[in-house]
Amino acid sequence: MDLELTEEQKLIQETARDFANGELEPVAAQLDQGGDRGPLLANLKKLAELGFMGLNVKDAHGGSEAGVVAFSLAMTEIARVCASTAVTVSVNNMVCEVIQAVGTEEQKKAYIPKICSGEYAAGSFGLTETCAGSDPSGMCTQAVKDGNHYVLNGSKIFITSAPYAGVFVVWAVTDKQAPKGKGISCFLVEAGTPGLIIGKEEHKMGQHASATNELIFDNCRIPESAMMGKPNDGFRIAVAELAGGRIGIGSLGLGVGLAAMDYATRYANERVQFGQKVSSFQALQWMIADAYTELEAARLLLMNAACRKEAGKSFAKEASMAKLFATESANRACYTAMQMLGGYGYTRDFPIERYTRDARITSIYEGTSEIQRLIISREILKNLG
Amino acid sequence: MKILVCIKQVPDLESRFKPNASNTWFDEADLAYRMNEYDEYAVEQAVQLREECGDSSDLTVLSIGPDRVVEAIKKALAMGCDRAVHIQDQAVSSRDPWQIASIISAYAREHKFDLIFTGMQSQDRGSAQVGAMLAELLGVSCATTVVGFSCKDNVVTAKRELEGGVKGVMRMKTPALVTCQLGLNIPRYPTLPNIMKAKKKEIIALPVADLLKEESLAKTTSFHPPAKKGGGLLVEGDIADQVDKVLALLKEKTAVLR
Ligand SMILES: Cc1cc2nc3c(=O)[nH]c(=O)nc-3n(C[C@H](O)[C@H](O)[C@H](O)COP(=O)(O)OP(=O)(O)OC[C@H]3O[C@@H](n4cnc5c(N)ncnc54)[C@H](O)[C@@H]3O)c2cc1C
Numbered sequence: 001m002d003l004e005l006t007e008e009q010k011l012i013q014e015t016a017r018d019f020a021n022g023e024l025e026p027v028a029a030q031l032d033q034g035g036d037r038g039p040l041l042a043n044l045k046k047l048a049e050l051g052f053m054g055l056n057v058k059d060a061h062g063g064s065e066a067g068v069v070a071f072s073l074a075m076t077e078i079a080r081v082c083a084s085t086a087v088t089v090s091v092n093n094m095v096c097e098v099i100q101a102v103g104t105e106e107q108k109k110a111y112i113p114k115i116c117s118g119e120y121a122a123g124s125f126g127l128t129e130t131c132a133g134s135d136p137s138g139m140c141t142q143a144v145k146d147g148n149h150y151v152l153n154g155s156k157i158f159i160t161s162a163p164y165a166g167v168f169v170v171w172a173v174t175d176k177q178a179p180k181g182k183g184i185s186c187f188l189v190e191a192g193t194p195g196l197i198i199g200k201e202e203h204k205m206g207q208h209a210s211a212t213n214e215l216i217f218d219n220c221r222i223p224e225s226a227m228m229g230k231p232n233d234g235f236r237i238a239v240a241e242l243a244g245g246r247i248g249i250g251s252l253g254l255g256v257g258l259a260a261m262d263y264a265t266r267y268a269n270e271r272v273q274f275g276q277k278v279s280s281f282q283a284l285q286w287m288i289a290d291a292y293t294e295l296e297a298a299r300l301l302l303m304n305a306a307c308r309k310e311a312g313k314s315f316a317k318e319a320s321m322a323k324l325f326a327t328e329s330a331n332r333a334c335y336t337a338m339q340m341l342g343g344y345g346y347t348r349d350f351p352i353e354r355y356t357r358d359a360r361i362t363s364i365y366e367g368t369s370e371i372q373r374l375i376i377s378r379e380i381l382k383n384l385g
Numbered sequence: 386m387k388i389l390v391c392i393k394q395v396p397d398l399e400s401r402f403k404p405n406a407s408n409t410w411f412d413e414a415d416l417a418y419r420m421n422e423y424d425e426y427a428v429e430q431a432v433q434l435r436e437e438c439g440d441s442s443d444l445t446v447l448s449i450g451p452d453r454v455v456e457a458i459k460k461a462l463a464m465g466c467d468r469a470v471h472i473q474d475q476a477v478s479s480r481d482p483w484q485i486a487s488i489i490s491a492y493a494r495e496h497k498f499d500l501i502f503t504g505m506q507s508q509d510r511g512s513a514q515v516g517a518m519l520a521e522l523l524g525v526s527c528a529t530t531v532v533g534f535s536c537k538d539n540v541v542t543a544k545r546e547l548e549g550g551v552k553g554v555m556r557m558k559t560p561a562l563v564t565c566q567l568g569l570n571i572p573r574y575p576t577l578p579n580i581m582k583a584k585k586k587e588i589i590a591l592p593v594a595d596l597l598k599e600e601s602l603a604k605t606t607s608f609h610p611p612a613k614k615g616g617g618l619l620v621e622g623d624i625a626d627q628v629d630k631v632l633a634l635l636k637e638k639t640a641v642l643r
Contacts, residue, residue, distance in 0.1 A: 007456045011463065011580045014419060019574055051577030064577035 003303070005069070012055075012070045016077035019050065028082040031209035032354050040209045041121050041164060043085060048118025052078075053092045056244075056310075057100055062113035068244075068306040072251040076299075079255025080262075083358035084209035086255065088122055090248035091160045095123030098169055098241045099188070102229035107188060111167050120166025125245075126156045126189075126215055127171050127238055134371050136171070137181035137235055141217060143172035148224045150174075150187065152217035155199065158365070162198050162213035166191050170215075171234045178232060186234035188226045195220030206357030243316040245366050247305050250319070250326035253362035254298050257330030260355040261291045264337035264345070284340055291333045298326035317379035324372035327362035334359045386442040386559075389498040390431040390466065391489055391519070392424040394450055394457040395509040402610075409605045410478045411509075420457040423504025425572040426565040430534050431502045432465035433570065437536075443467050445496075449488055450477040455588065462583035463575035469586065474593035481601040482510075486518035491596040493523060500541070501562040505530050516564035526557035529564045 005013070023046060027039040047053065055071040057063020064070075071093060079086035096112050103111075114120045132139040141154025152172055162168070168189045175183030189196055199214025229237050265288055268279040278284055301322035308315040334356035338345035345352040363369045396402070396416040405412040420428075428446065435444040446461040448454045449472040458469045472488060474480070480488075493501065501520070506513035513529070520527030526541075532552070533544030541561050545553045546568075575583075618634070620627045636642050 007459050008580050008584065010456055011460055011575065012577055014460075015574050015577070015580070049576070050574055051579075055577065059578065059581075064581060066577050066581055070577070 003300075005073070008066065009070050009073060012066055013073040013077060015050065016052070016074040017080075019047070020078050020081035024078065024082040024085055028085075029351065029354065031082065031084060032206075032358075034208050037164075037209060037211070040085060040088070044088060044121050045118040047078075047085070047089060048116060051116070052089055053118065054096045054112065054116035055093055057093075057096045057112060057116060061096075061100060061108050062116035063096065063100075064116075068247060068310040069303065072247055072302050072306045075248050075251035076255040076258070076302075079252040080259040082209070083252060083256050083355075084207045086252045087207060087210050087249075088161055090245065090252055091125055092123050093248060094241060094245040095125055095167070095169055097244055098125075098186075098237065099228065101241065102186070102237050103188075104225075104228075106225070107228060111188065114166055121164040122161035122166070124159050124161050124165035124168045124215075126159050126162075126168045128156060128158045129154070130157050134368060136238060137184065139171060139173060139184065141170075141172040142176075143174050143185060143187065145174075145224075146221070149221045150224065150226070152187070152189070152195070152220040152222065154217050156215040158202065158212050159215045160210060160212055162215055163201070163211045168196070168215065169228070170217075171238055172217075174234075175232050181235040183232050184234040184238075185231050186228045186237050187222060188228055189220065189222055193220055193222060205360060206354070207361055240316075242366055243319045244309060246319040246323035246372075247302060247309065247315075249362055249366045250298070250302050250305075250323040253323075253327035253330035253359060254295060254302060256355050256359045256362070257291070257295050257298070257326075257333035260330075260334045260337035260352055260359070261288070261295065263351060263355075264340040267344075267350075268340050278340070287336045287340060291329075291336045294325075294329040295333060298322070298329045301325050317376055320367070320372040320375040320379075323367070324363075324369050324376070327359070328369060330359045331356075331363060386434070386438045386500065387496065387498045388431050388435060388442060388444045388500050388502070389493060389496070390424075390427050390444065390446050390461065390502040391504075391515070392428060392446060392448050392457055392461055393421045393504070393507045394418045394448065394454040395421045395507055398508060404608045404610075408607050408609065410608055413478070418453055418456070420460055421504050421507050421509075423506060423508070423565055423567065424457075426567065426569040427502040427504050428461045428464050428466065429570045429572040430563075430565060431500075432573075434500065434534075434536060435465060435467070445470060445498075447472065447489060447492065449474050449480075449485060449593065451475050458588060459580070459583045460575055462586045462588075463579040464573055465579075467586065469588040471588055471590045472593050472596060473590055474597075477593075479601075479605075481603045481605075482512045482514035482518060483602045484597060484599050486515050486522055487599040488593060488596045489515070489519050490522035491598065492591070493519070497560070499539070499559045499561075500536065501525070501560075503562065503564050505564045505566045513564070516562060520562040523560070523562070525559075526561040527563070528555045528557065528561070530566045531563045532566050532569050534563060534565075534569065 051064035054063030055066045059065045115123045127136050129139045143150040143152050170187045170189050174185040195218045197216040199216050202212045271278045305318035305322040338352045400416050402411040444466045446466040447470040503516035528543035530546050531543045532546045535542045539559045543555050620630050
């Protein structure tokens with residue numbers, strides 16, 4: 001067994017870290033304040049040009065073909081500095097991977113290179129609806145066949161990157177009569193298609209630079225050829241692809257947790273109270289020990305899930321375990337870090353409050369922690385027969 | 386045009402350094418390594434020249450050291466070098482600049498490079514000798530501390546950084562060597578596809594014994610952190626007195642009032 005990264009993986013990690021420190025760090029706090037997304041979009045373009053939008057995508061489709069471990073490492077490094085940029089990159093990679101996994105050759109050629117090259121700032125993953133969150137099979141958006149077209153009606157909510165996405169992977173009901181989850185299909189909808197309306201943007205607690213919007217379909221006509229995969233096989237596709245996305249979100253959480261603890265640890269090593277550095281108090285030493293132990297365990301769970309996916313083994317349970325543990329550890333790490341900074345941690349003069357707000361969503365989106373536990377326990381119980 | 390760029394892998398400067406058991410260098414265990422920063426400017430300049438010259442040119446990157454230096458070599462390949470030479474040397478940190486320059490010259494002499502790029506100095510040893518010595522050993526022109534570079538019709542124009550911000554411009558015919566200073570250019574990030582494709586580029590491995598014929602000229606006798614200084618200087622007296630004393634000190638000990 002070898003836990004060493006390859007030279008290529010180390011170089012990708014170093015490149016992500018250098019880019020994050022050089023290009024993302026100067027704008028991250030400002031982007032969190034809201035307003036102009038120019039700097040985010042400019043950095044997304046640069047990240048695309050460097051190959052960060054298709055880490056696990058084949059060279060022939062314009063990807064980097066660097067694998068899943070490299071994807072995880074890159075996500076962590078980017079999230080250490082800017083979680084909003086990181087989630088956009090993670091979703092872009094997931095969209096590319098869905099198209100690569102189930103798209104036709106034409107669909108792959110039409111969209112993957114545009115996301116990988118940065119021609120499209122983003123791709124969006126449109127699954128969630130107001131009545132279908134943790135249970136996406138309960139969705140209501142419909143796609144009705146009309147000649148050689150489908151007509152979409154309904155709406156999605158919480159769609160990451162919607163205002164600047166070039167293409168949307170969208171799920172809709174194609175067979176109302178079918179049993180739950182057996183009548184949903186998956187489609188590719190281009191931005192600007194008549195009847196596709198970008199709805200209101202959510203006002204969120206964190207990850208402000210990343211847009212989260214409603215998506216409305218009002219008699220949105222798309223060609224028959226826009227369907228991805230087989231008819232009524234969409235729910236299975238969503239479930240399978242979300243497992244890969246969870247490695248991304250877990251890695252993102254890890255990055256935010258590490259950023260918080262790295263900052264707090266350095267701080268505690270300088271801050272003096274009672275005539276000594278606060279890091280000399282055992283109370284803080286144990287906080288440091290516990291938080292880093294959890295983050296290290298999270299890293300190993302993520303590496304395990306990534307290695308399994310890269311090796312072509314089953315990885316859904318492992319990805320859920322990694323996402324669950326990494327994102328919950330990240331939340332705890334942020335709270336611990338804030339405690340270590342005392343009152344200063346609660347102010348905007350220090351980055352911990354931003355990290356804490358940014359980390360909070362990671363245990364909710366791409367499947368809440370409860371849903372991860374459901375997946376994990378189901379996989380374990382399944383083996384009892 | 387045949388181009389060579391020489392790079393060194395150095396510890397990340399954020400590392401905590403402690404002397405090794407023999408007190409001649411730092412303990413290398415558990416350090417994270419990366420390409421010497423000055424060498425990134427050298428690689429970038431070499432790659433830019435390689436791109437200007439097109440396919441009639443060929444760019445080799447060379448590094449001396451143990452297996453770990455292959456990571457730095459691969460970064461240079463990903464940035465655009467065509468091939469690499471890895472001179473395998475477990476004892477690289479015990480070599481003085483003379484030996485390092487001699488090793489490189491033994492390789493470079495038979496390959497007749499038109500242009501050689503090195504960093505101005507390494508971030509860890511900081512002797513700033515290797516580039517200049519290498520030029521001397523090869524008998525080629527040399528410009529050090531270069532912050533501007535162009536090459537046309539086999540003539541190099543190099544802008545040098547002198548003390549106090551003064552710049553000097555030099556012209557020299559190839560073959561030539563330049564040592565690169567921070568600010569010469571903006572080193573590119575290697576793209577991920579290029580990092581992956583660098584795997585397929587040739588890395589020629591040569592044992593150092595085949596190239597090293599020289600004894601070291603300077604030996605490190607001790608290596609230690611600076612002794613802890615006393616409690617600083619206490620300026621006493623009334624305010625006017627104190628100001629006079631501080632002014633006198635600043636004039637005598639520093640350049641800020643000159
Ligand atoms: C910032 C942001 C970005 C997002 N980006 C996207 C995106 O790009 N694309 C997309 O499709 N979606 C996206 N989402 C949606 C996200 O994935 C959902 O919010 C999430 O899956 C939870 O669904 P819900 O909000 O409807 O919560 P609900 O499903 O209503 O859950 C409410 C609570 O009930 C719990 N619960 C539900 N079912 C069970 C159960 N069976 N057992 C135990 N507990 C249960 C949940 O864990 C939660 O605690 C995003 C959300 C946010 C906030």
